[in-house]
Amino acid sequence: MSRGFDAIIIGAGQAGPPLAGRLTAEGMSVALIERHLIGGTCVNTGCMPTKAMVASAYAAHLVRRAGEYGVGIGGDITVDMARVQARAHGITRDAREGNTRWLEGMERLTLIRGHARFTGPSAIEVDGERLTAPRIFLNVGGRALVPDLPGVDRVPFLTNSSILQLTEVPEHLLVVGGSYIGLEFAQMFRRFGARVSVVERSPRIVMREDEDVSEALQSLLEDEGIAIRTGAECIRLQPGREGGVAIAVDCADGPPVMEGSHLLLAVGRVPNTADLGLDAAGVETDARGYVTVDEHLKTSADGVWALGDCNGRGAFTHTAYNDYEIVAANLLDGANRKVGARVSGYALYTDPPLGRVGMSESEARKSGRPLLIAKRPMSRVGRAKEKGETKGFMKLIADAETHRILGAAILGTGGDEAIHGILDAVHAGMDYRTLRWAVPIHPTVSELIPTLIMDLAPA
Numbered sequence: 132m133s134r135g136f137d138a139i140i141i142g143a144g145q146a147g148p149p150l151a152g153r154l155t156a157e158g159m160s161v162a163l164i165e166r167h168l169i170g171g172t173c174v175n176t177g178c179m180p181t182k183a184m185v186a187s188a189y190a191a192h193l194v195r196r197a198g199e200y201g202v203g204i205g206g207d208i209t210v211d212m213a214r215v216q217a218r219a220h221g222i223t224r225d226a227r228e229g230n231t232r233w234l235e236g237m238e239r240l241t242l243i244r245g246h247a248r249f250t251g252p253s254a255i256e257v258d259g260e261r262l263t264a265p266r267i268f269l270n271v272g273g274r275a276l277v278p279d280l281p282g283v284d285r286v287p288f289l290t291n292s293s294i295l296q297l298t299e300v301p302e303h304l305l306v307v308g309g310s311y312i313g314l315e316f317a318q319m320f321r322r323f324g325a326r327v328s329v330v331e332r333s334p335r336i337v338m339r340e341d342e343d344v345s346e347a348l349q350s351l352l353e354d355e356g357i358a359i360r361t362g363a364e365c366i367r368l369q370p371g372r373e374g375g376v377a378i379a380v381d382c383a384d385g386p387p388v389m390e391g392s393h394l395l396l397a398v399g400r401v402p403n404t405a406d407l408g409l410d411a412a413g414v415e416t417d418a419r420g421y422v423t424v425d426e427h428l429k430t431s432a433d434g435v436w437a438l439g440d441c442n443g444r445g446a447f448t449h450t451a452y453n454d455y456e457i458v459a460a461n462l463l464d465g466a467n468r469k470v471g472a473r474v475s476g477y478a479l480y481t482d483p484p485l486g487r488v489g490m491s492e493s494e495a496r497k498s499g500r501p502l503l504i505a506k507r508p509m510s511r512v513g514r515a516k517e518k519g520e521t522k523g524f525m526k527l528i529a530d531a532e533t534h535r536i537l538g539a540a541i542l543g544t545g546g547d548e549a550i551h552g553i554l555d556a557v558h559a560g561m562d563y564r565t566l567r568w569a570v571p572i573h574p575t576v577s578e579l580i581p582t583l584i585m586d587l588a589p590a
């Protein structure tokens with residue numbers, strides 16, 4: 132049996148469902164195929180559950196600090212991991228069910244549950260059924276990378292998905308990987324009461340950020356009692372002496388073996404492209420399996436586009452959604468939007484969070500432009516003092532000749548929100564001098580943005 136559609140979308144993550152909404156609204160018949168949970172990674176095992184758990188961890192942290200604010204708490208502070216998880220799962224379930232209802236009620240949409248793979252150009256097979264369409268959109272996302280570390284097959288390990296099923300606080304959580312996933316889980320589990328050790332292969336955590344960011348983050352995590360081991364190049368995994376897991380790191384300074392009760396692998400993601408039958412349709416990938424796309428997100432095969440994490444052009448929910456906006460605008464609105472025009476912005480949800488936009492200082496220096504830089508510790512931000520959250524700093528980097536902002540980092544309370552004032556200015560291509568005369572609201576973290584601009588100096 133074969134069914135024909137105007138369009139087929141594979142994957143109901145962050146780009147597929149809104150694209151289905153636009154295409155069906157234009158009168159097209161669309162098949163949306165999902166093999167697992169509607170909403171994909173962000174809703175089910177990524178942003179939503181982790182940010183819900185970060186909120187629980189923040190509550191535990193603040194309660195422990197209550198005395199500093201003049202607030203007394205009677206009795207011991209306890210964390211009920213099962214309730215923390217139930218809260219997070221409730222939030223994700225509501226989102227997933229809302230998305231599912233929306234898609235099930237969408238006119239001209241056929242929602243198909245199953246694994247899709249190409250059988251030829253314009254042809255897909257799901258559970259033995261053949262589907263064809265002149266337009267096929269890949270939104271297949273990715274999954275946790277399980278690295279080929281010696282001993283990985285001899286020890287139990289957790290990923291970002293399975294760690295969401297823990298109903299008890301681990302005694303000692305070992306985290307391999309000191310970037311987004313590793314650090315967000317490390318801090319939250321420390322705040323839930325676990326001992327936590329992070330092992331990172333690079334010379335510093337969050338290696339893609341500037342050194343001052345890595346240093347400040349490491350120091351604030353260590354202040355909370357998290358052990359961090361960087362430059363750990365020769366990691367071997369082995370069963371622990373008293374059950375649990377051990378990581379042998381005998382190639383660097385420090386103790387040669389770290390033992391823990393649980394192990395989280397947080398060393399990156401792999402795209403879900405190996406089992407898609409891409410060869411049958413002539414869709415090319417790079418060496419790491421990411422679908423190769425052009426500036427309009429078209430693949431090497433006519434009539435096939437790739438959106439979201441699987442195209443390697445972004446690794447965030449907002450970049451996946453923006454991919455949908457680009458494809459929809461070009462196909463349906465006669466636009467000529469390009470992925471390269473996107474201003475890079477993201478946040479790391481430690482507490483305090485790191486809000487980032489554009490270039491890091493080291494990238495800006497490598498570009499060879501004449502730079503102006505301003506930096507201010509959060510201990511000199513009124514709102515941070517009032518909140519009792521003064522760790523971190525804000526940094527702004529501008530081009531001295533063009534007067535454009537090149538990048539910024541706000542590692543500090545509210546940094547994930549305040550960074551948007553700068554992100555919008557970069558997006559608008561604004562001359563930073565325009566912002567000098569903005570009248571921001573007091574007391575906020577954002578109110579320091581004009582001050583930072585006044586402080587810009589050759590560096």
Ligand SMILES: Cc1cc2nc3c(=O)[nH]c(=O)nc-3n(C[C@H](O)[C@H](O)[C@H](O)COP(=O)(O)OP(=O)(O)OC[C@H]3O[C@@H](n4cnc5c(N)ncnc54)[C@H](O)[C@@H]3O)c2cc1C
Pocket residue numbers: 141142143144145146147164165166167168169170171172173174176177178179181182245246247248270271272273291312403406407438439440441445446447448449450451480
């Ligand atoms: C722990 C964690 C925390 C994160 N936190 C944040 C955050 O705070 N902010 C942020 O911006 N980003 C965050 N991310 C990243 C974010 O989740 C992803 O960038 C985003 O979900 C990518 O969306 P996507 O649509 O490309 O793919 P996905 O959301 O992964 O969706 C792909 C879908 O395709 C389906 N699929 C795959 N292959 C097939 C097939 N052959 N047939 C049918 N269906 C298929 C999958 O089942 C899945 O549902 C986080 C990620 C993780 C892991």
Ligand SMILES: NC(=O)c1ccc[n+]([C@@H]2O[C@H](COP(=O)([O-])OP(=O)(O)OC[C@H]3O[C@@H](n4cnc5c(N)ncnc54)[C@H](O)[C@@H]3O)[C@@H](O)[C@H]2O)c1
Pocket residue numbers: 278280307308309310311312313315330331332333336337338363366397398399400446447477478479480
């Ligand atoms: N706040 C957010 O937006 C957010 C949160 C979580 C995840 N994410 C997304 O998920 C993706 C994956 O995150 P991630 O943290 O797993 O990957 P990542 O690629 O950001 O970092 C992986 C880290 O593991 C280290 N590493 C790699 N191999 C190692 C080894 N063998 N031993 C020790 N360390 C090793 C790397 O040096 C790096 O620091 C990110 O690209 C991000 O886009 C985003």
